Amino acid sequence: MFFIRAGWEVKDCMKIKFSGVRKVFKPDIVALNNINLFIEKGEFVYIIGTTGSGKSTLLRMITREALPTKGVVYVGDVNLRRMRPGDIPYYRRDVGLVAQDFKLIQHLTVFENVCFVMEAMSIPPKMAEYRASRVIEQVGLSRRVNMRPPQLSGGEQQRLAIARALANSPSLLIADEPTGNLDVRTSDDIMKLLMGVNAAGVTVVMSTHNQHIVDTYRRRVIELEAGVIVRDEFEGSYDSL
Amino acid sequence: MTAFRYILRDTGRLLMRHWVLGALTLVTAAVMMWILGLTTLFSLNIQNMLRRLENELMVQVYVKADGNAEQVAAAVRKIPSVASMQLISPEDALSKLQLRMGSQARVLDIVGENPLPWSVEVRVKNAASVPGLVRDLMAMSEVDDVVYSGLAVERVSTLSRVAFKTAFAMFILSIMITSLVLYNTIHISLYSRREEIGIMFLIGATRGYISTPFVLEGTALAFLGSVIATVGIMSAYFPGIRLLQNSLPFLNFVGDAVVLRQFSLLLVGFGATLGWICSYIAVVRFMRAAMKPL
Numbered sequence A: 001m002f003f004i005r006a007g008w009e010v011k012d013c014m015k016i017k018f019s020g021v022r023k024v025f026k027p028d029i030v031a032l033n034n035i036n037l038f039i040e041k042g043e044f045v046y047i048i049g050t051t052g053s054g055k056s057t058l059l060r061m062i063t064r065e066a067l068p069t070k071g072v073v074y075v076g077d078v079n080l081r082r083m084r085p086g087d088i089p090y091y092r093r094d095v096g097l098v099a100q101d102f103k104l105i106q107h108l109t110v111f112e113n114v115c116f117v118m119e120a121m122s123i124p125p126k127m128a129e130y131r132a133s134r135v136i137e138q139v140g141l142s143r144r145v146n147m148r149p150p151q152l153s154g155g156e157q158q159r160l161a162i163a164r165a166l167a168n169s170p171s172l173l174i175a176d177e178p179t180g181n182l183d184v185r186t187s188d189d190i191m192k193l194l195m196g197v198n199a200a201g202v203t204v205v206m207s208t209h210n211q212h213i214v215d216t217y218r219r220r221v222i223e224l225e226a227g228v229i230v231r232d233e234f235e236g237s238y239d240s241l
Numbered sequence B: 001m002t003a004f005r006y007i008l009r010d011t012g013r014l015l016m017r018h019w020v021l022g023a024l025t026l027v028t029a030a031v032m033m034w035i036l037g038l039t040t041l042f043s044l045n046i047q048n049m050l051r052r053l054e055n056e057l058m059v060q061v062y063v064k065a066d067g068n069a070e071q072v073a074a075a076v077r078k079i080p081s082v083a084s085m086q087l088i089s090p091e092d093a094l095s096k097l098q099l100r101m102g103s104q105a106r107v108l109d110i111v112g113e114n115p116l117p118w119s120v121e122v123r124v125k126n127a128a129s130v131p132g133l134v135r136d137l138m139a140m141s142e143v144d145d146v147v148y149s150g151l152a153v154e155r156v157s158t159l160s161r162v163a164f165k166t167a168f169a170m171f172i173l174s175i176m177i178t179s180l181v182l183y184n185t186i187h188i189s190l191y192s193r194r195e196e197i198g199i200m201f202l203i204g205a206t207r208g209y210i211s212t213p214f215v216l217e218g219t220a221l222a223f224l225g226s227v228i229a230t231v232g233i234m235s236a237y238f239p240g241i242r243l244l245q246n247s248l249p250f251l252n253f254v255g256d257a258v259v260l261r262q263f264s265l266l267l268v269g270f271g272a273t274l275g276w277i278c279s280y281i282a283v284v285r286f287m288r289a290a291m292k293p294l
Helices: A055-062 A085-092 A110-120 A125-138 A154-166 A184-199 A211-216 B002-017 B019-056 B069-077 B090-111 B127-138 B150-192 B194-202 B207-247 B257-291
Strands: A003-005 A016-025 A029-039 A044-049 A070-075 A095-099 A172-176 A203-208 A219-225 A228-236 B058-063 B082-088 B119-124 B143-148
Touching (some): A029 A055, A044 A055, A044 A184, A085 A095, A095 A154, A110 A125, A110 A154, A125 A154, A184 A203, B002 B207, B019 B207, B058 B127, B069 B119, B082 B090, B119 B127, B127 B143, B127 B150, B194 B257
Antiparallel strands (some): A016 A029, B058 B119, B058 B143, B082 B119
16 A cells, blocks of 8 residues: 555555656756656666666656656656655655665664654554564664664665665665675675565665676666666666677 | 654754754843843833823913913813813912922012912823924913923933834844844754755655754744843843832832733743744755755
8 A cells, every 4th residue: 555645545556657757957967868667566676877877866766856857757656746745755655765875864773763764654652663673673683773873884784774764664665776885795685685575565676886786686677878778678687698 | 642752852852962052042042032121121111201201291371461361271172182281270379389389488478469370281192292282372372471391301202212213223133133043053953964854854754744843942942042031131120120219219110010021921922933933934944955856
């Protein structure tokens, strides 16, 4: 179920559709050009490409941090451009976000970082604490609940970011280079977590530079080059054959 | 309920986190509200004194020896600025004078017959109308002379105008300084937590949820500042007017406890409202920029 606001329910949730999307940053930097894309519910999609190819811009359009200069982005049946400002928080509650720089609140503990998301949604404290304990256990941070992000390793911080993203049981998970700062072994651990999340029915869209991961965990690969889709392969590899 | 708990907890956190800045804002707000309160009280006192003087202000109209006092009285009664009037016969005037002179009244026996003319005692509605009234009275052919304490009233009236303008200027200046300090404090508070605010937006926190603690922070600082200022004013005001009344007993100060209680409540309420408005503007401007999509 995907509730944006009471009375506004989006069916076929988390199908993502880009139709003729173009994004130009001032003065005239073309970040995305003529993007036509459809991501089915429950898919796992890698967005790959060189730095500046438009990967992050594409993900930001899904989270509605950016709007297209031209074209339309649909999530479910909702045109994100037409979404009222007051409805955006309710939409984002169903979109988990994992970033390369973790985006954790530094003065809160592991437990509080996860609880905080549910607090913002006015979930009763007992329920929030129960759910937080479950997702923390799921990502393997049970022994670190009282530690703060600076006391954790990079991999642990990323696990925490995933736990926080999962706290609301989102239908869609956006991961912007989640293994960018991590070693191979930790990256593998994070990928296993994300694969598990996807296996539970959550749509995952992940941008990455990590060839090892794309080649090891074969899924749909969309390659961007200078803002244009140059490859879209199911069970693709990092390099085109 | 959860959101309410968070909002209160986060307001406390904000106040504690930037406690030096908070303390500075509190002191500035207290000083400014103190100046604002004092200037208002000063203006209130001047107005009170002027009102008292106006109530006591009397214009004495002396009728010529061959004039008709009844006619003069009838003409005076028709003037709109006249509040009340009384016709005084020469006999009544003499007995009043004798009463006022007390033991020295025997001097009047030397004069022999009563030298006092018919007169009219006029009370006016306000001090500002006195010069015009005096001109009208002097223009009457049957009037010999007009005596009034006009100069004193005019001076007090001028003083009141100047005091009011000064108080108003101080009032505006205090509001501007307090507003600026409060706005900047909240802006700095928001800026120092911009990353956290960005994360909160991304995880789906509403604008109200994020911004309310900041608005409450500003309101609380301004409220506390006003309370400190009011306590400071009131603890100095009563001993102050007692001292002044001992040395200048003819001055009439505002000392009614009910009026001063209302004044205190108004000052605190005004301070809190000012804090709320400034914080709200700072938060709205910041949030609008933070929420703007790329």
